[in-house]
Amino acid sequence: MPLDHGVVGVPSAPYERSWTSKDSLLYAVGVGAGLGDPLQELAFTTENSAGVRQRALPTFAVLAAQAPTGRKLGDFDPAMLVHAEQHFELHRELPAAGSVRTTSRVTGIYDKGSGALVATEAHAVDAASGEPMITSRSSVFIRGEGGFGGDRGPREEWAEPGRAPDHVVTYATRPEQALLYRLSGDRNPLHADPVFAGRAGFPRPILHGLCTYGVTGRALLHALAGSDPARFTSMSGRFSSPVLPGESLTVSIWVDGATALFRTAKDDGTVVIDRGRAAFTP
Amino acid sequence: MPLDHGVVGVPSAPYERSWTSKDSLLYAVGVGAGLGDPLQELAFTTENSAGVRQRALPTFAVLAAQAPTGRKLGDFDPAMLVHAEQHFELHRELPAAGSVRTTSRVTGIYDKGSGALVATEAHAVDAASGEPMITSRSSVFIRGEGGFGGDRGPREEWAEPGRAPDHVVTYATRPEQALLYRLSGDRNPLHADPVFAGRAGFPRPILHGLCTYGVTGRALLHALAGSDPARFTSMSGRFSSPVLPGESLTVSIWVDGATALFRTAKDDGTVVIDRGRAAFTP
Numbered sequence: 001m002p003l004d005h006g007v008v009g010v011p012s013a014p015y016e017r018s019w020t021s022k023d024s025l026l027y028a029v030g031v032g033a034g035l036g037d038p039l040q041e042l043a044f045t046t047e048n049s050a051g052v053r054q055r056a057l058p059t060f061a062v063l064a065a066q067a068p069t070g071r072k073l074g075d076f077d078p079a080m081l082v083h084a085e086q087h088f089e090l091h092r093e094l095p096a097a098g099s100v101r102t103t104s105r106v107t108g109i110y111d112k113g114s115g116a117l118v119a120t121e122a123h124a125v126d127a128a129s130g131e132p133m134i135t136s137r138s139s140v141f142i143r144g145e146g147g148f149g150g151d152r153g154p155r156e157e158w159a160e161p162g163r164a165p166d167h168v169v170t171y172a173t174r175p176e177q178a179l180l181y182r183l184s185g186d187r188n189p190l191h192a193d194p195v196f197a198g199r200a201g202f203p204r205p206i207l208h209g210l211c212t213y214g215v216t217g218r219a220l221l222h223a224l225a226g227s228d229p230a231r232f233t234s235m236s237g238r239f240s241s242p243v244l245p246g247e248s249l250t251v252s253i254w255v256d257g258a259t260a261l262f263r264t265a266k267d268d269g270t271v272v273i274d275r276g277r278a279a280f281t282p
Numbered sequence: 283m284p285l286d287h288g289v290v291g292v293p294s295a296p297y298e299r300s301w302t303s304k305d306s307l308l309y310a311v312g313v314g315a316g317l318g319d320p321l322q323e324l325a326f327t328t329e330n331s332a333g334v335r336q337r338a339l340p341t342f343a344v345l346a347a348q349a350p351t352g353r354k355l356g357d358f359d360p361a362m363l364v365h366a367e368q369h370f371e372l373h374r375e376l377p378a379a380g381s382v383r384t385t386s387r388v389t390g391i392y393d394k395g396s397g398a399l400v401a402t403e404a405h406a407v408d409a410a411s412g413e414p415m416i417t418s419r420s421s422v423f424i425r426g427e428g429g430f431g432g433d434r435g436p437r438e439e440w441a442e443p444g445r446a447p448d449h450v451v452t453y454a455t456r457p458e459q460a461l462l463y464r465l466s467g468d469r470n471p472l473h474a475d476p477v478f479a480g481r482a483g484f485p486r487p488i489l490h491g492l493c494t495y496g497v498t499g500r501a502l503l504h505a506l507a508g509s510d511p512a513r514f515t516s517m518s519g520r521f522s523s524p525v526l527p528g529e530s531l532t533v534s535i536w537v538d539g540a541t542a543l544f545r546t547a548k549d550d551g552t553v554v555i556d557r558g559r560a561a562f563t564p
Contacts, residue, residue, distance in 0.1 A: 034458040036458065039487075042475070046461070046464075046475060049471060049474060049475035174456070176320045178320065180311050180462065182328075183304060183311070192328045192331060193330065195331070195332040
């Protein structure tokens with residue numbers, strides 16, 4: 001059964017989501033903060049270290065701004081859906097504990113032939129003050145739902161600069177990383193259950209794309225923004241290949257003023273987040 | 283100022299504590315379930331794996347049965363207090379999510395010369411049915427509070443059997459283990475903040491004693507009870523030396539029918555849990 005193309009543009013009701021200091025800490029260790037050297041990144045992993053104020057990792061904004069869209073997308077096999085792209089922009093620093101009210105809508109359903117690319121946008125405001133906090137844009141690719149004669153959608157130019165990266169940051173992940181990351185909310189058994197992962201065609205459970213995204217965000221935060229979340233403005237990237245928990249991730253970063261291009265790859269060179277862009281306060 | 287010896291025997295008001303499926307999962311990964319091999323111990327780390335029912339690790343009972351005692355112990359420097367011994371007994375299997383009502387009391391204050399040993403006992407019943415679920419006994423050693431001319435307290439015999447252990451199980455811990463374990467409730471900065479740990483005389487933050495205890499409990503569960511929490515009856519041990527996160531723990535187990543003696547040591551042979559006893563259904 002095809003997707004319901006009438007869903008495009010229909011705004012959701014405002015959806016309120018709160019998070020606690022503990023939620024921020026759990027997310028931080030879930031994306032590897034303190035991994036290997038627990039004395040680093042104490043601002044993200046502890047709330048009571050001497051002289052250290054707790055901060056939220058910028059990428060936690062993607063989870064904070066998650067909200068149901070206004071209308072059901074139609075009937076399709078959820079096993080055919082993969083997270084394709086993720087962008088977010090912070091209009092102010094995300095607090096370590098807070099509450100947002102989010103409105104989201106599907107902004108486009110694009111025809112990629114072998115499948116449909118469904119793009120969604122969410123706007124989250126501080127629940128108390130009403131001030132804009134997060135704009136989040138993401139897209140999912142649904143295999144088998146293309147070929148409806150629609151537009152292929154916009155394609156943004158992205159070319160690797162013809163020079164060595166300005167920063168190259170490698171972070172390990174743990175074999176058990178997904179068991180930890182999933183406690184921040186995404187309980188899809190694809191990331192934990194070998195039986196389910198096998199049915200989806202993977203040799204073993206794969207890491208959450210948004211965990212890879214969060215690990216990458218830590219590299220950008222430390223390399224570009226001096227580890228200060230208030231200087232981290234935006235980040236976007238395209239998920240291009242799955243990661244198995246335990247694989248190392250190397251983020252290559254090319255800086256141009258207050259923006260940067262980046263790419264995340266595994267040890268064997270496979271690119272897992274492609275076409276990355278970030279903005280920050282130098 | 284001395285301890286208030288009048289506290290002995292004064293029962294607390296019943297204290298109710300609930301835990302969720304997520305609390306059990308977080309505790310399990312906090313004590314290393316799935317560490318290194320995420321496909322093991324799925325019953326403790328996931329709630330939605332095909333054909334696997336979620337269970338709580340038996341040692342989670344110690345946290346579930348924690349409750350304030352009936353009266354303040356007196357004024358003393360909390361930095362002088364260390365966890366000395368921990369025992370628990372399960373009267374039925376701990377559910378993955380549940381609620382208990384706990385009454386606790388100080389059962390003795392013993393004079394060890396250099397300090398006082400304060401022993402506490404807690405009885406937790408299922409909050410819904412009133413049926414006994416957990417008996418927990420623990421003691422803390424408070425340096426500088428001895429020498430009051432009191433009884434030295436009972437001393438149970440424990441001798442290493444004159445033969446090789448029946449089981450020897452080694453589990454790694456992660457350098458970041460305490461950052462994860464602390465999210466199950468014990469936020470003492472001794473386990474995360476290098477400044478605080480330095481003031482307490484440690485080169486860096488040390489692992490929670492109850493994390494070491496939980497790792498040890500996993501070894502006992504798998505070696506003695508066929509990984510079945512319903513067959514795990516009781517466990518006790520004395521904390522004899524601190525562990526740094528990242529150190530490996532080797533549990534040596536001597537079985538005798540439905541009971542066992544055990545000891546947990548670091549790679550350099552330092553014993554960290556001594557005088558261990560466990561009971562199980564063979």
